[in-house]
Amino acid sequence: MTVIAASVDERLRLAKDAAREVALLDASRKAEVLGAIADALVARTDEIVAANADDLERGRTDAIGEALLDRLRLDAPRVASLAAAVRDVARLPDPVGRVLDERTLPNGLRLQKVAVPFGVVGSIYEARPNVTVDIASLALRSGNAVVLRGGSAAQSTNAVLVAVMRDALQARGLSPEAIQTVDDFGRDGARALMNARGLVDVLVPRGSAGLIETVVTESTVPVIETGAGVVHVYLDVSARDDWARDIVLNAKVQRPSVCNAVETVLVHRAAADRLLPELLASLTDAGVTIHGDEDTRAHDERVVAATDEDWAREYGTLDLAVRVVDDLDDALAHIRRFSTHHTESIVTSDQAAADRFLAEVDSAVVLVNASTRFTDGGEFGFGAEVGISTQKLHARGPMGLAELTSTKWLGRGDGQVRA
Structure with missing residues (x-):
């Protein structure tokens, strides 16, 4: 030696x-x-x-x-x-x-x-x-x-x-x-x-x-x-039910301790009745504790009340904050306020909404219709990674x-x- x-x-x-x-x-x-x-x-x-x-x-x-x-x-x-x-x-x-x-x-x-x-x-x-x-x-x-x-x-x-x-x-x-x-x-x-x-x-x-x-x-x-990973997934009004469920489950449950795991899910108000019941049930069945706003709690009695601190929290555990937002503008405003500029994803069938999300979200990695777990040097083809940079000088992302x-x-x- x-x-x-x-x-x-x-x-x-x-x-x-x-x-x-x-x-x-x-x-x-x-x-x-x-x-x-x-x-x-x-x-x-x-x-x-x-x-x-x-x-x-x-x-x-x-x-x-x-x-x-x-x-x-x-x-x-x-x-x-x-x-x-x-x-x-x-x-x-x-x-x-x-x-x-x-x-x-x-x-x-x-x-x-x-x-x-x-x-x-x-x-x-x-x-x-x-x-x-x-x-x-x-x-x-x-x-x-x-x-x-x-x-x-x-x-x-x-x-x-x-x-x-x-x-x-x-x-x-x-x-x-x-x-x-x-x-x-x-x-x-x-x-x-x-x-x-x-x-x-x-x-x-x-x-x-x-x-x-x-x-x-x-x-x-x-x-x-x-940087820390207060990571968001936004479910747009046109999000497919199966994509919304599968992407959020993967982003939260596959490995909740890592920085690219989702910590907050935002749901368009016009899609909440369609998406939330199955999504919340699937997450809860997988052992996830949901911290939700009043609108989210109305869809599942097992959801606990979210505090103001929950929107800025990197849990690293099987906990997830969920909020119903009025529209894409409301989702973008929430992300601007609470994001750590790590990774954000939109689930949508609307190309215009996808393009706007890609253009306006200021994070190291911005995704459309994909799990945030892909923010990783190995997944990007780097073999491994030094880290995920959330700054803007020299290096950004994996x-x-x-x-x-x-x-x-x-x-x-x-x-x-x-x-």
Whole structure:
């Protein structure tokens, strides 16, 4: 097993040095290294699952809640899925060296704008051991080193995952210092990572709204902000009954703990009598607690009264807020007020309503007649994702390989001087 440096500062400096090595790897070499990581994850599944069992037991003792326990859990099939995602990333086109722009100046100077690695990518996240592997594999494929702070809830699992990946790098002749963790330094490690300007080139937080806000406000390292998921589905007056039911059920029930699960459903008043009885019954039968306005409660006595806070709440559980709105204008106004600009979907048979929803909703992903669960790097064909950015600078929506690159201009001349 590889030896990890004793101090945070030393680890960050080693990552910076390793980043130069990783940046020079060609596409086939990076793919080979990722293949070795995937093989190692599968080979050491029992070790990973055993460490995860320790984290799960501690999580139950600490009563962290079912949503976080679900995100924390790694069993053999989930480890196999992690390895498959790494292989998917390895098969993706190399983002480094892409020519994004080129031109020849009147004096003959030839210019190219090309994609290049950031250098060292840092990430601070909570109870998500899959992120440990996803971000490391995406970072390596895009020519970057990575420094991880995965939080105390997953500390045992993350320690093993990092060790497995570092061992795989070393076995393939690549510096293991390209993958670092500061988990063992606790909050001091997180603070050091946030203030490592000059050593860490970009920082990506993933987790609760509180964690993201802390990183955004306290970090001196540039941050790509991921956001909370107060996600909406609007059922328009022309929504098909089966689509409305199936899309909302999938968006809420398939995996309620994730950020792309729907949290609020808005129903056009003229369609409420048609859509709500079956929809509410189906959701309740699936174990969902409905928090509804007065109009919604009139359709099912099992619906509990929604509070003002429910419209802005990211439940992460089998809870759902439902409100009847007057029309599309009312739905758009509600979304503007309460959305976290993550994902919103409209269910409609009216092309004009769909076009207007796509044009006017200001979120990272806007869908028509589809479940919000599709907002995911894997589903978008990225192999995995760094996170889902809700900001508007550089990256927005699911972040894959391209979002872990920057650019530089290359100029090739023949002795030109500026007049």
